[in-house]
Amino acid sequence: xxxxxxxxxxxxxxxxxxxxxxxxxxxxxxxxxxxxxxxxxxxxxxxxxxxxxxxxxxxxxxxxxxxxxxxxxxxxxxxxxxxxxxxxxxxxxxxxxxxxxxxxxxxxxxxxxxxxxxxxxxxxxxxxxxxxxxxxxxxxxxxxxxxxxxxxxxxxxxxxxxxxxxxxxxxxxxxxxxxxxxxxxxxxxxxxxxxxxxxxxxxxxxxxxxxxxxxxxxxxxxxxxxxxxxxxxxxxxxxxxxxxxxxxxxxxxxxxxxxxxxxxxxxxxxxxxxxxxxxxxxxxxxxxxxxxxxxxxxxxxxx
Numbered sequence: 157x158x159x160x161x162x163x164x165x166x167x168x169x170x171x172x173x174x175x176x177x178x179x180x181x182x183x184x185x186x187x188x189x190x191x192x193x194x195x196x197x198x199x200x201x202x203x204x205x206x207x208x209x210x211x212x213x214x215x216x217x218x219x220x221x222x223x224x225x226x227x228x229x230x231x232x233x234x235x236x237x238x239x240x241x242x243x244x245x246x247x248x249x250x251x252x253x254x255x256x257x258x259x260x261x262x263x264x265x266x267x268x269x270x271x272x273x274x275x276x277x278x279x280x281x282x283x284x285x286x287x288x289x290x291x292x293x294x295x296x297x298x299x300x301x302x303x304x305x306x307x308x309x310x311x312x313x314x315x316x317x318x319x320x321x322x323x324x325x326x327x328x329x330x331x332x333x334x335x336x337x338x339x340x341x342x343x344x345x346x347x348x349x350x351x352x353x354x355x356x357x358x359x360x361x362x363x364x365x366x367x368x369x370x371x372x373x374x375x376x377x378x379x380x381x382x383x384x385x386x387x388x389x390x391x392x393x394x395x396x397x398x399x400x401x402x403x404x405x406x407x408x409x410x411x412x413x414x415x416x417x418x419x420x421x422x423x424x425x426x427x428x429x430x431x432x433x434x435x436x437x438x439x440x441x442x443x444x445x446x447x448x449x450x451x452x453x454x455x456x457x458x459x
Contacts, residue, residue: 159192159331161267161274167281174206174282179255180293183221186237186245194269194366195239197280199249202260206282212236215259219297222246225375225412227302232407238265240368242415245407248297254285268365270420304410307354307377307427315356315425316347317395320418322363334363349430351438358425360395361418362386368415369424375412376428378404383422395423 164171188195199218201210212235220232224244237245251259261280266272318337325332339346349355356379359369380401388396403409408416418424432438 159268161191161193161276163275163277165263165277165280172206172279172281174284176284176287177251178287178289178293179252179285180289181248181250181252181295181297184247184249185222186239186247188239188241188243190241192241193267194241194265195237195263195280196265197237197239197261197263198235199259199261199283202258202282204258206258206260206279208260208262216250216254218245219248219250220245220407221248221297221301223407223411224414228407228411229302229304230300231297234407238405238417240269240366240415240417242368242370243417244415249283251283251285252293257285259283259285270366271364304412306410307429309356309379309427312354312356312427314349314353315358317358317360317423318347319389320359320361320363320367320369321390334367351430351432354427354429356425356427358423359416359418360384360386360389360423361420362390364420366420367418369418370415371426371428374428374430375414376416376426377410378408378413378416379425379427380404381419381422381424386421397423401425 167173197218198212199215200208200212201214202208215235217233217235218237220228220234220237222228222244223246227246231248237247239245260282262278263280264276264278267274267276320334320336321338322331322334324330337346347357357371357376359367361367380403382397382401383399385396385398388394404411413426416424416426
């Protein structure tokens, strides 16, 4: 099935659950395990039934401390998370000033993202700050977390452009298949970076949806996004840019990632160093073997 959008959101296997918490900090490691659904998550005050009665600015922020690839250099405070299939967020929510309150996590991301047209359930889960404090909360969110060294794009030995395309059913526009660089699952491997090399991979999204792209066995850094003429690219294979490069989103810079949102009509550039795991024994006869491949983390796009 190309994509599926259900009528209920499950958290840890339970539909729209609630969690009783103490008035203290909690750490939540979150992964979007949905088939195709993106989430735009906010936390808002609610009544006892879970009905929203306030605005995100009236609730504690998500304190993001990590991404797909581990800790960020410093915590990032946000009142929303845009969450693609396969992405991870490592967050802290501080309930210390919310004793007795109810806070609901809600979603309003269009489905498919971002053109819409399908059902969008809003309720994700409810937090009830009703448990008595079991002990003084002495935890702190450090101002600095993990040192970050940006990769030098000037050292990249190659830039690969990979097109995201779709074949739609003429009768109703339903997407029959999504392709990465026009490849099918049974095609030979074409992305073959040498172990130890650094490359830039540019995902040119010609489709009408946002797609999450995942690189196996390697972490990358996001360089930029740039709008381009999709029709000219599909007709000629040449990239004609229609705007300036845009910097990564706030929670993508600086950060190590392995899943990235590729927006419709944009080229998304990432840079990666294809190192082998520490201690790997390399046979000189096979030292040019590949160390990474790309797929989409959504079932909507195949390789």
